[in-house]
Amino acid sequence: MRKKLLLMIVVAVLAVSIPVTIALIHQAYEPSNGGTADVPTDTPTTDPTLTILSMTEGNILVMKAGTDNWIETQVGMSLKVGDTIKSGSNSSAEITFFDGSTIELDADTQVEVASLNVTGTGSKTIGLKQTIGTTISRVTKLVDSSSSYEIETPACVAAVRGSVMIVDVIADGTTWVTNSRGDIWVITDGVELQIPEGRKCIVISGQLPQLVPTSYGGGGGGGGGGGFSPNPDIEITKLADRTQAHEGDTITYTYTVDNPGNVPLSSVSVTDDRIEGIIYQSGDTDNDGTLDTNETWIFAAAYNVTADDDSPLVNTAAAAGTYAGSATIIDWDTASVDILRPAIALDKTASPTEAYEGDTITYTYTITNAGNTPLSAIFVTDNEIEDVVYQSGDANEDEILDMDESWIFTADYITNVEDAGPLVNTATAYGTDALEWTVESEEATASVDILRPAVALDKTADPTEAYEGDTITYTYTMTNAGNTPLSAISVTDDEIEDITYQSGDTSEDEILDLDETWVFAASYTITAEDTSPLVNTATTYGTDALGRQVNAQASASVTIIVDIPTYGIKIELTWDTDNTDMDAHLIRPLGRYGHEIDDCHWLNENPDWGLPGVTEDNPSLNGDFLYGYGPEIITLEQPYEQGTYRYKVNYQNDHGLGPSIATVRVWINDAMVREYSKEMSNEEIWDCCSIDWPSGEVTPAEG
The missing domain is CATH 2.60.120.1440 (Jelly Rolls)
Known part of the structure; x- marks a missing residue:
């Protein structure tokens, strides 16, 4: 009081x-x-x-x-x-x-x-x-x-x-x-x-x-020694029904008013600096509205805690009374209630922040008291981990998270093939205050990149068919087939030493990013030792952020063309005057010039000289050139008839341009063996040469 x-x-x-x-x-x-x-x-x-x-x-x-x-x-x-x-x-x-x-x-x-x-x-x-x-x-x-x-x-x-x-x-x-x-x-x-x-x-x-009241009798103010001295006094005791509360709770206050003086008091009232409706309960035993010296009056009031209330919530009550119309006598008392605002905070970290499948991640959970009251029954949950274990922080070892403490918990997690990258898991911390109100932290997350490095290689050859001595250009196309960038990119080939980077590093950081395609190239010349098909294999390498190297292989095939004879007899006619017409004639053994079957010429370009249903033993003329130069080519892949084949040239029409020089070239089994030339006049027939088969010997018919 x-x-x-x-x-x-x-x-x-x-x-x-x-x-x-x-x-x-x-x-x-x-x-x-x-x-x-x-x-x-x-x-x-x-x-x-x-x-x-x-x-x-x-x-x-x-x-x-x-x-x-x-x-x-x-x-x-x-x-x-x-x-x-x-x-x-x-x-x-x-x-x-x-x-x-x-x-x-x-x-x-x-x-x-x-x-x-x-x-x-x-x-x-x-x-x-x-x-x-x-x-x-x-x-x-x-x-x-x-x-x-x-x-x-x-x-x-x-x-x-x-x-x-x-x-x-x-x-x-x-x-x-x-x-x-x-x-x-x-x-x-x-x-x-x-x-x-x-x-x-x-x-x-x-x-x-x-x-301020003063005594009567004795001293200044009159009266005499031994007279009655009125001593009005009042006393209030204020109590709350709880010492701790949360926002929204109702606190019931009890006000006990006593008269420690020696005279009754009237107009007794109780006020509170935070509460308006204070209600009399009991104590006026004689129901006279006067607080007698042998009475104790009880008042009561209720208060709902709000968000604006400080902690502790201290409010003051005053009891007032009057004696015989004189000045009012007042007494005060306070009551204090701790307004609990429990809160808990959580921070979560992961080590390492990059890992492979099968690696162990250690998570650290740091818990602090973000409220104004101690918390007990502290624990942590994680949506990916069952066992989260306390490590340190309870300085006074009372299992209470005080406002000045930071508690550390840890947990281990082994990554697996089902974990996405990044691996993000969520934790929540819980605590309970003195009124058994449990609070939980905001969710805390930690992210770990699960590295799944991979590289892909595609290899192509140009051309895909070639002869001995030809040069093949190989193109190597690399892409990032994983989920993490790769460095130290290189390419090897089991047939080629010098493979050169061409393009693709758009960021120019020597890192093969997930959205980049790098191109390398190399050349190779076919040798006599190479067999067909020529298949060579390339390997590309890359290294991720944790130092793991990955590789991929690709092959390309080139068909080497070997000079195998494609025909037995081939004869080519050309001439040197434009707008003139010469015709080639190949006559079968014992055949007749100009015959519709025996003579292969412009009127009979593909006669049947061999076995029924077989085309390779029939001659073929590539076309009739009416206005100069040629070439008119007659080929016979597989001569069926043995004997002497004759070859003639007819200067069909000079169109008034006069003589022209005719040139004849003869191939036997893909090899050119003879070449003849002759100046011819209009409508002249040149009996050029004969071919003996199967010997392949070529003999000129006339000079």
């Missing part, structure tokens, strides 16, 4: 005649410690509001106007508007104003000089701000209504007109005003309360001013 007083008031002290000897500023005076002190000689004598620090004892500091530093004081120091004086423990000071009024500062008191003024008509104004401590003001009589002496506190403004007044201010602003001599009135919100001489008034914010 504690007595609390807080209010804004105006204290008006009516004019009284107080003999005061005005201290002259430039005269010596007698300090309270018995010594003397002179006003400094450098004090301006022309300042009509000269105010000085006339006495100090112990630790007295001053903060000059416009600064923020406290400095030591000395007796005789002049004070200006805005200066602040502060007395320490077991210290005191006195300020003498320009009109001879004084104010004494007790220990632990702080006062600021707010205003000092003298008008042309002689009106005087002295204004002070007292934030804490005790002061005693001795004010000279103010002769006109325009003059004032005021002390402003957090709860009131006390105005004095020639009197002695004591002002006490505590840390929360509650103010007591004591009338040591004179007539003083307390005015609050238009309600006036006279403070009799020798009495004290308490000022509480939001309430009417109240006289």
Whole structure:
């Protein structure tokens, strides 16, 4: 329980005649410690509001106007508007104003000089701000209504007109005003309360001013020794039904009001700075509405905790009662409830962050208390792992996650063929507060790239058919068939040494990315030692980020063409005059020139000379060239008939262009063996040569 007083008031002290000897500023005076002190000689004598620090004892500091530093004081120091004086423990000071009024500062008191003024008509104004401590003001009589002496506190403004007044201010602003001599009135919100001489008034914010009770009989105030002395008093005890709660919970408060005095109290009420509806429950045993000295009254109220409430939630209740219409007696008590806002945070990391199938990943889970209350029953779940094990962090080994602790858990996981890349798994941490409310963290994830390196190779040859001595160009096309970039790309070939990079590294970083296609090329010349088909194999290599090398192979096949005879007899006719027509004639053994079967010529380009249904033993003319040059070629792949084959040339039509030179070339079994030339005239028939078969001997028929 504690007595609390807080209010804004105006204290008006009516004019009284107080003999005061005005201290002259430039005269010596007698300090309270018995010594003397002179006003400094450098004090301006022309300042009509000269105010000085006339006495100090112990630790007295001053903060000059416009600064923020406290400095030591000395007796005789002049004070200006805005200066602040502060007395320490077991210290005191006195300020003498320009009109001879004084104010004494007790220990632990702080006062600021707010205003000092003298008008042309002689009106005087002295204004002070007292934030804490005790002061005693001795004010000279103010002769006109325009003059004032005021002390402003957090709860009131006390105005004095020639009197002695004591002002006490505590840390929360509650103010007591004591009338040591004179007539003083307390005015609050238009309600006036006279403070009799020798009495004290308490000022509480939001309430009417109240006289502090005093005993009757004995001492000043009348009565006689041995008479009854009324001693009104009230006492409140406030309790909450719980010491901890969550947002949304309902707290029930019980208020127990007792009368420890010796007189009944009426108009008893209970208020709470956070709750409006406080309800009387029981205790008025005689139902007279008066709190008797043998009664205990019970009140109750409920409060729903909100998100705006601080923790601890401290609210204050006041019990008030009145005795015989006198001032109200008040007592206060508080109750404190811890508002629990449990929260837990989780951070998850993986090591390593790149791995292969079958590798072990170690996950580390770091748990912290993100709320305002300890948590127990801490555990972690992971959607891919069953056994997550505590490692460290419980500094006091009480199995409670305190707000300043970080707990570490770990777990191992072996990657497998079913794991996607990247492997992302999710963990959640849980904890329970003192009210058995379980909270869970936001999900924490860690990502591990599961490397599945692979490279693909395609190899092509151009041409795919060639002769001995021909050059083959090989093209090697590489792609990334895995899920991770590859470096150190190379290609080898079991038949070729020099394979050259051509294109594909679009980012120019020497890394085969997943979307790139690299091309290499090489050349090879076919030799006599090569067999058909020529098949050679290439291998490409690449290395991933963890140093694992992968490879792929590809082959290409080239057919080597060997010179095997494709025909037994081949005869070619050409001539050197354009727009002329010569005709070739091959006559079978014993056949006749110009015969429709025996003579292979332009009228009978493919006669049947061999076995029925066989084409290879029949001659074939490639065409009839009517306007010059040829060539007219007759081939007989597999001569069936043995004997002498004859070859003739007919200059069919010179079209008026005259003679032309005819040239005949003869091949036997793919080898050219004879060449003949003759200048021929229009319609001339040249009996060129004969061929004996199967010997293949060629004989010219005429020169």
